[in-house]
Amino acid sequence: MYKKLSKILSLLLVAVLSTFAFSGCSKSTSTSSNTQKSSEEKVVNIFTWANYVPDDVVKKFEKKTGIKVNYTNFSTNEEMLAKLQAVKGSQYDVVICSDYIVEVMGKQKDVLMQPIDKANIANYKNVDTKYLNQDYDKGNKYSIPYTLGTQMIVYNPDKIKTEIKGYKDLWNPELKGSMVLVDDSRIVIGMTLKKLGYSMNETDKTKLDQAKAELKKLRPNVKVFDADTPHNSLISGDTSIGFMYGSQASAAVRANPKLKIVYPEEGMNIEEDNFVIPVKAPHKKNAEQFINFMLDGEISNAATTANEYINTNLAAKQFMSKEYLNNRAVFIPDENFKKGEHFKDLGDAAKTYDLIWSEFKQQ
Structure with a gap:
């Protein structure tokens, strides 16, 4: 009886295990099939800021390749990072994000990016080498530059009679209630640290306390905080001086040619935005096609001209208009670029920056 029962149990166990094995095999086969199906889809999922890839450029890519672009927006690099972590580096095929966040992603325990196979991106050769091999991604293993951004001072000389040369001049009491600042903690705290002679990436508590005091x-000089359209208050005359992105400064000067642009003598922040392929991108080949398309000289020019960002593509220059080439908000002199500083990962000090910024705005 015992042997017979044991034999029956053994047969049942084999049957159960066989069922699980078959089920597992079926699941594995199904997963493999789904992965293959995804990779063959004529789709590419882009994750970046709103309008960062102009609609007409997207349409040209779709027409040329037959690949449909699904465009998802985020507001900040930090929001992007949180979402990419939540999906474990899947769902999106191309992410366009800033330099310091590439560094942050490179330090994550859970891998979020995959190395870019530049052999599949022929137009990589068009990228100006002075923008490559930066500290945030040595050798550009995971990232390829798309555009460059920086911030500058813009003011109305009809209303501001004092000489403006750098950050220190923004503290002039004569500017009380006349200033607009881009609503960004890293940028404003960074320029304050620069005014004090420190790095924009300072993490020392004593130096950050000094920046807080500065x-x-x-604060009395600041009338408006605006992340997206700080130039509008300059154009309307609501403010007389501002600190904002070059693209925003360009829009201000285009509307009022009397406005003047100043490259702060203390040194500027240089931000490179990059193409990145997430580690589990469902359409890797389509991602490579998209990046290669965006690095074409004519396409690169169309994209950056529309948004008035600094172009990192040597092949794009031949397509640029004379007006664009003479735009001081877009083409920064080499001496200013060399004095520039990239943002870096702040680590735990990021919390201190958040507290400083919160207190500053609430004053």
Whole structure:
């Protein structure tokens, strides 16, 4: 009886295990099939800021390749990082994000990016080498530059009679209630640190306390905080001086040619935005096609001209208009670029920056 029962149990166990094995095999086969199906889809999922890839450029890519672009927006690099972590580096095929966040992603325990196979991106050769091999991604293993951004001072000389040369001049009491600042903690705290002679990436508590004290002195001068359209208050005359992105400065000067642009003598922040392929991108080949398309000289020019960002593509220059080439908000002199500083990962000090910024705005 016992042997018979044991034999029956053994047969049942084999049957159960066989069922699980078959089920597992079926699941594995199904997963493999789904992966293959995804990779063959004529789709590419782009994740970046709104309008960062102009609609007409997207349409040209779709027409040329037959690949449909699904475009998803984020507002900040940090929001992008949180979403990419939530999906474990899947769902998206191409992410366009800033330099320091590439560094942050490279430090994550869970891998979020995959190395870019430049052999599949022939137009990589068009990228100006001075923008490559930066500290945030040595050798550009995971990222390829798309555009460059920086911030500058813009002011109305009809209303501001004092000489403006750098960050220190923004603290002039004569500017009380006349200033617009781009609503960004890293940028404003960074320029304050630069005014004090420190790095924009400072993490030392004593130096950050000094920056906090300096910002308290600046606060009476600030009338408007605006992340997206700080130039509008300059154009309307609501403010007389501002610190904003080059693309925003360009829009301001185009609307009012009397406005003047100043490259801060203390040194500028240089931000490179990059193409990145997430580690589990469902359509890797389509991602490579998209990046290669965006690095074409004519396409690159169309994309950056529309948004008035600094172009990193040597092959794009031949397509640029004379007006664009003479735009001081877009083409920064080499001496200013060399003095520039990239943002880096702040680590735990990021919380201190958030507290400083919160207190500054609430004053």
